[in-house]
Amino acid sequence: MEHQQSKSFPISHVIGFVVSLVLTFAAAGITLKTNLSFKVIMWIIGSLAVIQAGMQLFMFMHLRxxxxxxxxxxxxxxxxxxxxxxxxxxxxxxxxxxxxx
Amino acid sequence: MIMSAKVDTSLPLEYQTEQDRMNILGFWVFLGAEIVLFATLFGVYGVLYERFAGGPTHKDIFVIKDVMIQTVLLLTSSFTMGIAIFEMRRHNLKGLIIWLVITLALGAGFLFMEINEFIHYAHEGATMQTSAFLSSLFVLLGTHGAHVTLGIGWATMVIIQLLKRGLTPTTARKTFIIGLYWHFLDVVWIFIFTFVYLKGLVA
Incomplete structure (x- = not known):
């Protein structure tokens, strides 16, 4: 359980934010710009959503x-x-x- | 106050007393219940999302550009809330308040976009009464939007307490908990973005 008082730069938050943005735009791109089937697209963007939610729980919300x-x-x-x-x-x-x- | 006898100053402010630790744990349990609440609304939407009753469909009303703006606003506000808590842990009260205010401004921007979205839908003849699809859509989006509205009011009151009382274990715990709530709203939005908007716009 790391304590961040000593750190001067919130590196894990910045990484979490950048990765969240990438996942968001990747999901939009896959949905709007590809010709994959509905089922394949839903599995891909559903997985991206779960990854992003999990990342926010650990990196933003200090879950553990x-x-x-x-x-x-x-x-x-x-x-x-x-x-x-x-x-x-x-x-x-x-x-x-x-x-x- | 009864339990404040044992203060562990090696921990961040919000975890220093047993009572504050219990409050944070209790809030996580509440978030578990909130997740189930939203699950029921996602379940209803998932069942009814193609019952258009002759009214507008997803592709008729969803505007991807506006959805992306809403998403980036809320995601950024979740990030700035994280920075606010980071500043709190460095005992930087001024930084904490500045980042909280930025977070609320982004949240207000999100709400502004969402209200405009609802007005735009109503203009297109898409209201709660139009179809089962739109009833379930408005209930899901509206419940999330109501949570954001509540969060803005709640965080404003926490900011007032921070200004009046400064950083204490109690105000730190209150700030940490509104932080958890705010991140949770963005987590719910990830699924609205994916399973409502993107799902409705698949070519």
Missing amino acids: EGEDGKTNLVNMIYAVFMVIVIVVGSIWVLTSGHAAH
């Missing part, structure tokens, strides 16, 4: 910092699990089988 760092990490992993259940579960149940008609 302090004595509760491990608790925070487990809390976020559980939140992600809930997101998958709710989002993927809802879409799957309501757009397949009888619900599709």
Whole structure:
């Protein structure tokens, strides 16, 4: 758990910011300028979004910092699990089988 | 105040007392609940996003240039909030307040863009009542926008406390927590950008 008081330049924040910008524009470029199929594009830009969100959790939000760092990490992993259940579960149940008609 | 007896001055200000550490942990738990709240709205949108009911579609109303401006404004504000907390840890009160004000200005710019976006949609005949697609879109975007609005008011009050009381373990903890909240809003926006706007604009 690094403490940054001594550092004079916020290097991890600057790296996080530049990488976030690159990922954002890469996602836009892939969506608007390529002829890949809808499915392939969604998998690529979905992955870029997850990478960027994870990066912000670690580089901007100090997720693993302090004595509760491990608790925070487990809390976020559980939140992600809930997101998958709710989002993927809802879409799957309501757009397949009888619900599709 | 009961627990402030044990003060660990080797830690950053906001972690020095047990009470402040518990408040920060508690806020992370709250963010877990917020993630689930937004997941339900993303789930609804994911189910309904092609139910146009004869009304406008994504490609009719989304303007990629405006979306990119909104995205860069909010992303930059998340970065400047990070710098604000960095300055706080160097015990630089003036730097902290300056970066907080820059963050709020960027946040206000984002809100301005979003309100204009909603007005533009309404002009194109795209309102909450038009279709299931637009109902779920406005609820998702509106909930996020309401969070940004709340965050601006909240951070303004924290800035007033910082000006009045200076940097103490308590004001540092309050600043750190609004920082977490602000970063969280940008994290949600990454997914709105990807799974609402870009998804709707795939050629």
